[in-house]
Amino acid sequence: MCGIAGLINYTNPLSPEPGTVRSMVSVLKHRGPDNSGYHISENNHLGHTRLSIIDLSSGDQPIFSHDKSIAVVFNGEIYNYIELKKQYLRDYPFYTESDTEVIVALYEKFGPEFVNYLNGQFAIALYDSNKQKTLLIRDRVGICPLYYIQLRSTLYFASEVKSLLVVPEIKAEIEMQGFSDFIHLWMPLSPTTLYKDIFEVSPGCYLEVNCKDVNKYRYWDFEYKPGDLDVSLEGAVDQLDELLKDAVSIRLRSDVAVGAYLSGGLDSSIILSYLSGMDNDLSTFSLTFSDANLNEEIYQKEVAAYFSTNHHSVCADYQSIADNFIKCIRHTETPLFRTSPVPMMLLSGKVHDDGYKVVLTGEGSDEVFGGYDIFKEAQIRQFWARNPDSVCRPLLLKKLYPYLDFSKIRSTDYLKQAFGHKLSQVDDLLFAYHTRSRTTSAIAEFLVEEVRSNINHDMENRARESFPIIPGQYGVFNTSQYIESKTIMPGYILSSQGDRMLMANSVEGRYPFLDHRVIEFAQRLKNRYKLNGLNEKFILKQLAKNRIPESVLKRPKQPYRAPDINALMCSKDNHLLDYVSEGAVKKNNFFDFKRVNMLVNKALAGKTRSVKDNMLFTIVLSSQIWMDEFINR
């Protein structure tokens, strides 16, 4: 991965002075510490900071067409660049061995449609001086970030918001629609961000900037056709095996060593099972926790031994999570409702320190193959909605969340309270998210009145406006897969917990389960091959038989979680609490100090044990830090 930034103006010539773009790139150095390069023209200033992975000697960017009329800066990887060269570009006079030059060559051959040929993860800025236009392109699922803002006739773009904020004319203000989205769905709905007037290029889309306007085009989207692939389970497993083998194989293309994350669960173990046949000197990296109920070390060691890897691990204890929380917010550029990104930053730090720049991970499998509890929760709620008075149906929810304290309470009334909200609205796009949304949106009560009055609670309408599917188009399972893949996955899993935490330590993550061929294959499977009753990722479990240790195959799914309040209360000299002091809270005038103080006192007394309290505290603290770092600098 790398960092890109730039300015585009087709109305008024840009100053030939490259100071602005250089400043923008300078704050992205963590994304690409190896080199930087610029293209300065009347209409475009393009900047790039490079993390060298493919073609170490001649791959510096920008890369140009032979007549210099096309310039490209690019963050990411095109994994099928070798096949593209062979199939479509045999006669093209390449001057580098890099995958970036394939972008230029393909664009010359196919125009903007070239993006459909790419298999990879990418944020691309492509300047075509002949046609006087610039394309800003983002990969299908949102692995690589890309933000922009228009100020008068100039459009500024960058891999991270902090790069835009170095431009003196750009002032950071909170976008309240983005914050409303955040407290209900855990991230703003694309292209909205938490920053007023700053947008992201949505996954699967590109912008065309020319002298007249800025146009948005969608070239790809998730599309569910359950059962379209009429094949037996065995046949589907065979096809998936071939696809994953190739998805892993092309993600090993690198001129530097590639390692792998190992959680000790099904997904990373499957990735390892393919890697072990391709790389005889494989290094694996794992997170361990001092909290015994979060720690998966036994399984990690078992899998590492099974595949004979060089295993490395790093422990995320309370102190290290607290000590790195502010740094984490600087990289996520958003408030958080959980601390779980912090350990991911510690892990990429370990990868970096051990001399690696690239890791493969099992991320994406839960969205693609139906692994998350929220899918099962939606199935149960749908089943329950058919007979809302049933006493037995909601009891299925107890099986789903054994780590919550429901098991101690016999009355189903509390289950009904937690999960029965809007039970009858099965066709809502957000049917699966009502429970989650109600928990986090409780933070609205903590806002001062003038902020609270700007919160939009009508998320169903917001969802209808944001997503190009209609209620009822898919069933509950596929709808929730769609929403999850368009919201939390790009907006949190792949960004706050993914790209930002990896790039904080100059490490690139690669995701075989998010190869678009794998996604499109899974979308055509019968739904029961994915969620079989309440048995998640059914086809993957069939595939994994005899490939991974049986104990891992049979273990219950353990969601990745990190300690929140318990860890955050362990900062050195309790310095994190300075951010929720009376002075700090009143300075930002965003949260009501009285309520914040009572929450803090409850935490100090060690009485904040519920999921809700942990989320509230983490949101308040992280928002306070975020405002200090980005909004009220």
Added chain:
Amino acid sequence: MQREKLRRFILENFLFTDDESELNDDDSFIENQIIDSTGILEVIEFLEDEWNIKTEDDEMVPDNLDSVNKIISFVERKQG
């Protein structure tokens, strides 16, 4: 006295406020989203610590615990 203590506990720990007007003694904790299913365990712990009563599993029902008034009645019955 018990009532005041209980009210203060609910206000401070679940509503995070000292504004007495935010809680009526008949308000249903479930319907008004004041206490969730995990929070009710905190309430039980409070009752056990403060008034030295033991809550049996089959007593953890809304009839006993879903409002200030219901809890007070429950505690009085237990202390009998």
